[in-house]
Amino acid sequence: MSAREYRTVSSAQGSLLVVRQAPAVAFGDQVLIRDHRNQLRHGQVIRCSEAEALIQVFEGTGDLDLENTWVRFLDQPLEINLAPEILGRIFNGLGKPKDNRPPILSNVRRNVNGSAINPAARTYPREFIQTGISSIDGLNSLVRGQKLPIFSASGLPHNRLAAQIVRQARLVDEESSFSVVFAAMGVSYADARFFQEEFADSGVLGNVVMYINLADDPPVERLALPRVALTAAEYLAFDLDRHVLVVLTDMTNYAEALREVATAKGDVPSRKGYPGYLYSDLAELYERSGRIKDRHGSVTLVPVVTMPSDDITHPIPDLTGYITEGQIVLSRELHNQGVYPPVFISPSLSRLMKDGIGKGDTREDHPRVANQLYALYAKALETRNLAAIIGAEELSERDRRYLRFAEAFDSQFIGQGEDEDRSIIETLNLAWELLSMFPKDMLTRVSETDLARYHRSDK
Amino acid sequence: MSEKQGIIREINGPILTIRLPGIRNGEQVKIGELGLFGEVIALKGETALVQSYESTEGVRPGEPVIGLGRPLSVELGPGLLGSIFDGVQRPLDKVLLASGDHIGRGIHLPALDRERLWHFVPEPASEIGSTLSPGQLIGRVQESAIIQHRILVPPDLSGELLELAPEGDYRLDDPIGQLKLSDGRSRKLKLYHNWPVRTPRPYRRRDHGLSPLITGQRILDTFFPLLKGGKSAVPGPFGAGKTVVQQQIARWSNADIVIYVGCGERGNELVDVLETFPQLQDPYSGHRLMERTLLVANTSNMPVVAREASIYVGITMAEYYRDQGYDVVLLADSTSRWAEALREVSGRLGQMPVEDGYPAYLASRLAAFYERAGRVEAQNGATGSVTLIGAVSPPGGDFSEPVTAHTKEIIQTFWALSKELADARHYPAIDWVGSFSEHVATAAQWWHREISPDWQRRRGQALGLLARDAELARIVNLVGPEALSSAQRWELEGAALIKEGVLQQSALDPVDTFASPEKQFLLLEMMLTIYDRGAELIELGISVQELTDLPLMARARRAKQTYSSEQCDQIRTLMEEFRQAFAKIRLEYAKFKEHTQ
């Protein structure tokens, strides 16, 4: 670490600082900035030439005066210390303690940017995780090592759902529970508090590490936070052999911080002012989940994305959907009808479900049951639309059956208690109760064996 | 090969400014103490702009940079098949051994294994003293159980054959022959050669596509066929099924060789191929699928610049097998990520963006890339083809965005995926209204010859029924189902049979995942026969309900997953049962009529 301080700051704007006559600093290096009050700020070199270095300051450049600013180049990238003791602790976006307890001492130091997992080192995620939530387990199953975001919108209960997942998630035939990395970017104090209490009440606090950047904390720090948190997750999973569940909330705040910095740097904007590299930047984060050959642990990612103006085609949910392995979409309509969790299954998807369910994993009929429910629900929604136009009384008896099905499906299958932890078998049995509203001949997505075994008409 | 050294002056993410007089545009460089891989993309006086294929974190101004004297090239020779390479053709399994689970930087490994012995059989026609022309066949190597690798004179060399090794086992670096070039110098020939990826490999002339690429997917083969040597695009919003379509083609198509380029997509999708293909059987040769497959992986978290290179690396390898006389399919998932990589670099170079931040040359680059597809007569007279299938990922699923719009101008077959169909779990979610194929007439010749002279008529009838379905649905939404006549309601049932029984095809169902052309046609024929015969009965006055209540109907809907391509006779039997059931209804109805009159 160089002790030399440079007092050659030539400009400061937004979160960016230019230092002239800097030594040959390395791209990506950490920087310490001392202001006129002797306060320290942290920064990172984001462009460097022989003549000057451009620095992104996590705390922003507000209140700096160019004359009285001293810059020290630390000669190292952003790294954090890791040890098993991180569990139970709270840190900020740069990995510094936020709980008035001492910093982590360790000789394990990791660069938070990580580097890409070699695809040849991965193994395909296939172990079913039971969340106890029917709309997820039955129809959009989560598997160990998957990245499955919750697409939500302001005012919808994504936090409660995320907390319920964290509380209930387990492997069907394994006792081991998940370690949790909780990464909050730009969340309100109340939301952060909610999660803290949730973890405390369910007695898992000792198995949780939290990285928190509140709404009034410096926005640029949000860019470092998920990287720091995922570095910790990788350590827990691949050094300590744990199964790790990472909750990232709210990725929309992260992307907004990225846009802010990109605009200041003059990067060419693409859609809605977000930089063209938003996709790659998000992918660098999301792709850190997964399973690795010959490693016991895993990193499962559940990011929360609130869709600006409920718009799923907005660049943030859109690019997220292009990277993640599916999405759980919450609906305002269901929420307003009092359905919890308001999971709208049509646009929801789990791409890794196929290898994690069925015979040997959940139950043999599971894939076909999910398929059949989806097909019926799609038809039922069509019928609902029709009923809205021409009136339900105009419908045929056959069509009215679809309406009754949709109603029962929303209230009994999708809807469940916040503390209700349904086993996958309970979920599938419930599914058959609903399927049995239809005669066997109409259920062509399930097999004849399934019908003989599970259809209620004979029982 | 001359190495020139210079220094780094500025680092701006993946773009560096270097000072290196005499360097050429397009030349490869080694960057900094770490020796990162890069390429010169612009010259400005004594300075040059370089794009780095690897993260530049930790690189400082003043560090050295070395010009390697050649453009980005790939190694072409036996050992490509069954491998997985990164976007600049580094062998990822070897990288794994060198740097562990995460990809390290500055690792330079040859693409092809130098230790492995290959059994070389010289071509009897290549006599010592004869003149060899570019691309000429000099010998063979059995590369995998199904693929015989043909060793060719590099496309830019010719001359008198001075020596040719006898049959025997050789390593890649062992000389297997010697040529005397026209300038008198001599050149050693090896089992492999290098070729610059941005230069299309030469061929004698282009041929027309003749036969369809059979993919085993009904909506593709029967409705929107693609010819071997054709170009097609699969656009669609996230989760609509682009990757599944491409992987299904990789599994089931009747190509000789499949090159799958994961360009800016998920790591797990490549793992899926890597884990399943060695187990799966090629339905044509019966051998393991991996023996004809080659993967190029630039996953979304790998550096953006190598993403731009990855599709050129893929297509160059495809052309190489084409030149050996093979039918190659190149799947690029997703070309949008490649276009975004172009945009990223052009943005950093300060080039003027024209649409959505893309540079003005987007359209011409796309066209030039797709132009490398085609069926050709190679330099050596063999006929081979490269079929190019590119996924397109339009932001927000909006097909009017630049990459989709420009691609649509270039390709011949367009498989448009729709979010509405995917949301309703109608898979493959290929929208029959927005999709098209310019190959129907040519494909029809094949179908009429091989399967049934009725193919084009039946295809047209099915599409007509689907169009009627959309019309009637609009009416129902205005005035309710009661306004429809029986004949119209039967049309809706007919369209539903086509959708469920023919168009929908589950990639996950062990039986339904692949349908032979014969099975495809029989299913179509059966659904339309049910419709036609039923329509006659309805005309007589029989109710729609009586027909829909037939237990046989559920069997028709299930036929695709009940009977495999080997059980086509049972589909015929089922069709016969329908004919009889309908005839019986007609008879009973006639009796009933007689009785009541």
Ligand SMILES: Nc1ncnc2c1ncn2[C@@H]1O[C@H](COP(=O)(O)OP(=O)(O)OP(=O)(O)O)[C@@H](O)[C@H]1O
């Ligand atoms: N033919 C099919 N049969 C069964 N399931 C399918 C089929 N096509 C698509 N799916 C389902 O849709 C999911 C999404 O498909 P896919 O991954 O191909 O989407 P995509 O268009 O490539 O999305 P992205 O742009 O995000 O990569 C699959 O995981 C699978 O569950």
Ligand SMILES: [Mg+2]
């Ligand atoms: Mg895809």
